[in-house]
Amino acid sequence: MVASVIEGVRFAGVVSCVPERRETTDDLAARFGEDTARRIAAATGITARHVVPPHQCTSDLALAAARHLLDRLGWEAGSVDLLILVSQTHDHILPGTGFLLHRALGLGKGAAVFDMGLGCSGYVYGLWTASALLRAAGGRRALLLAGDTTSRLVEPGDRAVAPLFGDAAAATALEADAAAPPMAFALGTDGAGAPYLMVPGGAMRRPDTPAHLTMDGTQVFAFTLREVPGNVRTVLDLAGWSVQDVDRVVLHQANAQMIRHLAAKIGATPAQTVLALAGYGNTSSASIPLALTQELAAPPGGGSLRLLLSGFGVGWSWGSATVTAGPLAACATLVLDADGRAAVSADPATDAGGEALSAGCPAKFA
Amino acid sequence: MDGKDFLLALDEMLELPSGTLTGNETLETLEGWDSLAVISFIALVDEKLGLVVEGEKLARARTVADLLALAGIAVPA
Numbered sequence: 001m002v003a004s005v006i007e008g009v010r011f012a013g014v015v016s017c018v019p020e021r022r023e024t025t026d027d028l029a030a031r032f033g034e035d036t037a038r039r040i041a042a043a044t045g046i047t048a049r050h051v052v053p054p055h056q057c058t059s060d061l062a063l064a065a066a067r068h069l070l071d072r073l074g075w076e077a078g079s080v081d082l083l084i085l086v087s088q089t090h091d092h093i094l095p096g097t098g099f100l101l102h103r104a105l106g107l108g109k110g111a112a113v114f115d116m117g118l119g120c121s122g123y124v125y126g127l128w129t130a131s132a133l134l135r136a137a138g139g140r141r142a143l144l145l146a147g148d149t150t151s152r153l154v155e156p157g158d159r160a161v162a163p164l165f166g167d168a169a170a171a172t173a174l175e176a177d178a179a180a181p182p183m184a185f186a187l188g189t190d191g192a193g194a195p196y197l198m199v200p201g202g203a204m205r206r207p208d209t210p211a212h213l214t215m216d217g218t219q220v221f222a223f224t225l226r227e228v229p230g231n232v233r234t235v236l237d238l239a240g241w242s243v244q245d246v247d248r249v250v251l252h253q254a255n256a257q258m259i260r261h262l263a264a265k266i267g268a269t270p271a272q273t274v275l276a277l278a279g280y281g282n283t284s285s286a287s288i289p290l291a292l293t294q295e296l297a298a299p300p301g302g303g304s305l306r307l308l309l310s311g312f313g314v315g316w317s318w319g320s321a322t323v324t325a326g327p328l329a330a331c332a333t334l335v336l337d338a339d340g341r342a343a344v345s346a347d348p349a350t351d352a353g354g355e356a357l358s359a360g361c362p363a364k365f366a
Numbered sequence: 367m368d369g370k371d372f373l374l375a376l377d378e379m380l381e382l383p384s385g386t387l388t389g390n391e392t393l394e395t396l397e398g399w400d401s402l403a404v405i406s407f408i409a410l411v412d413e414k415l416g417l418v419v420e421g422e423k424l425a426r427a428r429t430v431a432d433l434l435a436l437a438g439i440a441v442p443a
Contacts, residue, residue, distance in 0.1 A: 043402040160401060196421075218404045219421040225408065226418050261409045 001231075002187040003238050009131040010180035011323050013073050013330030016170035016286060016293040017065040017147075018050035018345075020337045022279075028163050031156065040163045045256025049166030049281035051151040053338050057091040059100050061169035062145040064334055064342040066105055069143075069171040072330035078108040081139030084130050085115045086122035086146040086285045087169075088199075088314070089153065101145060112137070119197075120252045120313025121187075122146055122285030123170075124321050127309075128185040130174050144172040148284035153199050153213040161213050164255070166281035170289030173330065181304075181324040184239035186231050193223055193316030221258060224312050229265045231320050232310055239322035243267045246322075247305040248295055252312055253277035253287035268308075284313075293333045296326055303327065367414050369434055369442035375414065376430065379406050389431040389441040396430075411437045 025047050029037035041047050052061070062085065070077060083105075085098035096115035107113070112133075118125050123146045130142040147169020154161050196219035202211025228251075236243060243249075249268040251259050256275055263273040276291035283290055288309050296305065304326045312318035334342045367375075373387045380387075380398040393399045404424065411419050419436050427433055431441045 039402060043405070216421065217401055218408065218424060221405050221408050222418055222421040222424075225412050255405075257405065257409065261413070265412070 003234055005182050005184045005238060006131045006135060007182045008176060008178050008180055009134050010175045010177035011325040012173040012175045013069055013328045014172045014289050014292050015065045015069040015330055015332050016168055016290040017061045017334040017336050018168045019052040019056060020335050022048045022050055024048045032159055046277055046281045048279045052149045052167045058087045058089050058147045058149050058169055059091050059097045061336060062101055062147050063104050064336050065169055065171035066143055066145055068334055069173055069330050073173055077106040080107050080141050080143050081111055082133055082142040083111060083113045084126055084144050086118055086126040087148055088117055088119050089148045119284045121311040121317040121319050123288040124309055124311040124319035127321055131183060134176055140176050142174040146170055146285040150284050153211055155212045161215050164282050166283050168283035168286035168290050170286045172289055184235050184322045186235040187319040188231055190316040197314045223316050227318050228262055228310060228312050231318055232266045235320040235322055241322055245306060246272055246308045249273045249308045250288050250291050251310050253291050254282045293331055296328060296331050369439050372434060372439050375410055379410060387430050391430045
């Protein structure tokens with residue numbers, strides 16, 4: 001297992017963005033029947049998901065989030081040394097989505113930019129990679145952009161996946177700072193899990209097969225119970241924290257039952273455990289930062305919070321991190337309308353229109 | 367947890383009247399046994415017995431007695 005402590009990198013801010021259009025349990029009821037839709041919502045804790053219109057992609061959501069983040073932090077685009085884009089739903093087969101964002105954000109030619117193809121573990125892997133590279137390369141500022149439009153891979157009639165996945169992207173700012181508290185990471189992989197969570201078609205191996213997501217939920221759940229609790233214990237040991245020291249446990253937001261069960265297994269109380277998926281569903285690599293922007297927008301007392309983050313899924317791939325964050329100069333959840341206009345939705349200074357879009361789905365504890 | 371308690375827990379999980387399941391039932395005849403129930407079953411076994419059922423073995427289970435066997439519990443006489 002890879003386990004590392006990275007010092008001197010500050011978690012400076014995080015902004016997430018979801019598309020405006022929502023699909024609710026009522027929409028599912030029309031497809032799968034009232035009883036089935038209600039049962040799924042009760043079991044998963046997911047009552048709505050935001051989905052992109054056909055003309056919007058991961059890069060549109062990530063761009064809105066990144067622009068807002070840079071603006072709030074007062075960072076010049078040219079001061080960003082590293083941009084990492086984590087996604088499995090690319091705008092094009094090539095070039096990587098990171099290059100489109102480099103151009104759209106106006107980053108400098110001296111910046112290093114690349115994509116990482118990871119899903120539900122991707123945010124933790126991205127934090128680890130960006131932080132480690134900032135330290136190793138001597139850069140000052142990094143943007144980590146993580147997001148997916150998984151709705152584009154979902155066959156609407158597939159009951160196993162259609163009720164679960166939503167679209168979102170998030171931008172996270174990391175900055176070299178000798179005074180920053182250390183971050184600890186523990187990462188793992190088991191490629192034997194590849195067949196159980198897969199989009200087999202649409203790429204080079206099966207170009208004529210439509211790109212549809214398939215998932216064996218039983219295998220996914222069994223894998224998380226096998227691997228995640230031990231991984232979390234490892235990262236807590238590495239950080240020198242006990243689970244009681246953690247202010248917020250933010251597990252990948254896949255399913256409320258899974259989150260509650262994993263939280264109990266690692267010894268976290270419901271008051272520590274963030275459940276922020278009710279209005280968004282499983283947003284893949286964006287699920288952890290999307291939960292963070294709901295949870296950290298107004299931290300109690302305005303102080304810093306000790307966070308335990310854990311992502312796990314497609315691969316199998318998993319990773320946990322301990323991060324001390326806040327108070328954050330930039331922390332917001334945006335809603336992007338079909339015309340590409342973004343509005344803050346979960347911020348104390350929210351306009352009424354944005355507020356109405358997310359009023360029914362505030363973050364809550366498990 | 368003995369077999370009787372486990373059957374009662376399965377009754378509750380599947381929203382059946384307490385005492386319904388005996389072990390002889392075929393899973394495909396149980397209306398509530400679907401992909402959501404499978405997840406709940408894995409959680410139940412892990413919570414009560416500290417055991418993570420293997421997904422492949424669970425996919426081969428045909429009866430309630432098979433579920434008890436996966437949990438390492440004898441079917442009550």
